[in-house]
Amino acid sequence: MITKFATVYAGHVDLPDMGQDATPANERRFSNERLASVFDKTDAIAKCMDEAGYYAIWLAEHHFQHEGYEVIPNLLLHAVHLAHVTKRIKIGCGFNIAPMWHPLRLAEDYAVADILTKGRVIFGLGRGYHSREVETFGAPILDQEANRELFEEQVEIIFKAFDNERFSHQGKHYTLPPAVPYRGYELKELTLVPRPIHRPVECWQPIVSAKPRALDFMVRHGIKGIIGGGAATMAEGPFHAYREAGARAGKNLKLGENLCLGIFIHLAETREKAIREIKPFYEEHVKMFGPLGFVPGITPSQLEASTKRGGWDAAGVPTVEHYMKNGAWFAGPPEELTAYLKDIESRYPGLEYVNVSISMGTPKSVMLEQLRAFATDVMPTFTKR
Numbered sequence: 001m002i003t004k005f006a007t008v009y010a011g012h013v014d015l016p017d018m019g020q021d022a023t024p025a026n027e028r029r030f031s032n033e034r035l036a037s038v039f040d041k042t043d044a045i046a047k048c049m050d051e052a053g054y055y056a057i058w059l060a061e062h063h064f065q066h067e068g069y070e071v072i073p074n075l076l077l078h079a080v081h082l083a084h085v086t087k088r089i090k091i092g093c094g095f096n097i098a099p100m101w102h103p104l105r106l107a108e109d110y111a112v113a114d115i116l117t118k119g120r121v122i123f124g125l126g127r128g129y130h131s132r133e134v135e136t137f138g139a140p141i142l143d144q145e146a147n148r149e150l151f152e153e154q155v156e157i158i159f160k161a162f163d164n165e166r167f168s169h170q171g172k173h174y175t176l177p178p179a180v181p182y183r184g185y186e187l188k189e190l191t192l193v194p195r196p197i198h199r200p201v202e203c204w205q206p207i208v209s210a211k212p213r214a215l216d217f218m219v220r221h222g223i224k225g226i227i228g229g230g231a232a233t234m235a236e237g238p239f240h241a242y243r244e245a246g247a248r249a250g251k252n253l254k255l256g257e258n259l260c261l262g263i264f265i266h267l268a269e270t271r272e273k274a275i276r277e278i279k280p281f282y283e284e285h286v287k288m289f290g291p292l293g294f295v296p297g298i299t300p301s302q303l304e305a306s307t308k309r310g311g312w313d314a315a316g317v318p319t320v321e322h323y324m325k326n327g328a329w330f331a332g333p334p335e336e337l338t339a340y341l342k343d344i345e346s347r348y349p350g351l352e353y354v355n356v357s358i359s360m361g362t363p364k365s366v367m368l369e370q371l372r373a374f375a376t377d378v379m380p381t382f383t384k385r
Helices: 033-036 040-051 074-086 104-118 146-162 210-222 231-236 236-248 271-292 299-305 320-326 333-346 363-376
Strands: 004-009 056-059 090-093 121-124 203-206 224-227 257-267 329-330 352-356
Touching: 004 040, 004 363, 033 040, 040 363, 056 074, 056 121, 056 210, 074 090, 074 121, 074 146, 104 121, 104 146, 104 363, 121 146, 121 210, 146 210, 210 224, 210 236, 224 236, 224 299, 236 257, 257 363, 271 299, 271 320, 320 329, 320 363, 329 333, 333 363
Parallel strands: 004 056, 004 352, 056 090, 090 121, 121 203, 203 224, 224 257, 257 329, 257 352
Antiparallel strands: none
16 A cells, blocks of 8 residues: 655756757756756755655766766765655665675665664665766776675675674675784774664665566565666556565565555646646656666667757657656646556555656756645645545
8 A cells, every 4th residue: 555655856957948949868967056956956855845744755876977968976975965854755766786896885874874864764775877976996896797796795795784793705796805914913804893783674776677687686685676767567467476576486476565666746736737737847758767678668769869969859869748648758647647546556565665756857846836735735645544
């Protein structure tokens, strides 16, 4: 039963122009002052959601984005701040990109955030997808197999450190501790100081390809999965695949249990008005995420057209209506969104979490309007039961 609502805010600044006729994504560059405005924007969004009764706000870790789309580099530091300017809302790490961290530094930083916020930070891990970010930090991403291999070893280390007062690890990439003398004895084990107070640590990971290897790994470590963004159009597959992975591990999961479904929303009095208002924001989303592989079904020629000004219709670039039919996007009146969520709930009886996200490029004022409208006109139907 759906009872917990959140949003994913990847950290885009307010843009001066939006849509297919606006500045191409690769031509955007903002001043440091403009990029730093993301923190005031995040404060406003988090405070709004806290007051409105949302369960969580999920932030995304990204680096070097002078284009202004995703400009929050440190989720745990940011989460500690947000916990001080809000009262109840949880702050989700969606996601800490493990290959860009030393696993023990990430484990330590999360533990500090967990303690300082009294358990209000939700841990999240990802493998990454921006070559500019991951490769710059010295980890592989172009070599997907090497990336996954590194990620899996890092996750093993992180949970060893969380769950055990004393631990050691010997693997392909890490020997922890190193065999060195320390204060008169040979170092054989380590203790994470501090460890998180709230254990076992709740951890989430994005589900995109839904391959058995990845899902088996998640279930083995008790990691929950978020299906959203480009993956929402294939939600049926991941829902069943995660449940099947649970069965392989001897767990009898309800369909949708330990999962979160993400959809992009825009509310208005009519469907036509909502589509008209969301169009430039949706097009900005395509400009940003198309080249990264997160616009499902877009062809190479359509992708090429989406990187230029105008001409999208002639090239056949998918419209927001196309993805509304697939269920990844919603634009319309509140009562239709309520019915849509009720239908999802009926099909996935174990589903508890839904992320209702606002499209990349949406100005702060519109984001606040949308989050308040959803909290007033849709959310109570589910949360007050």
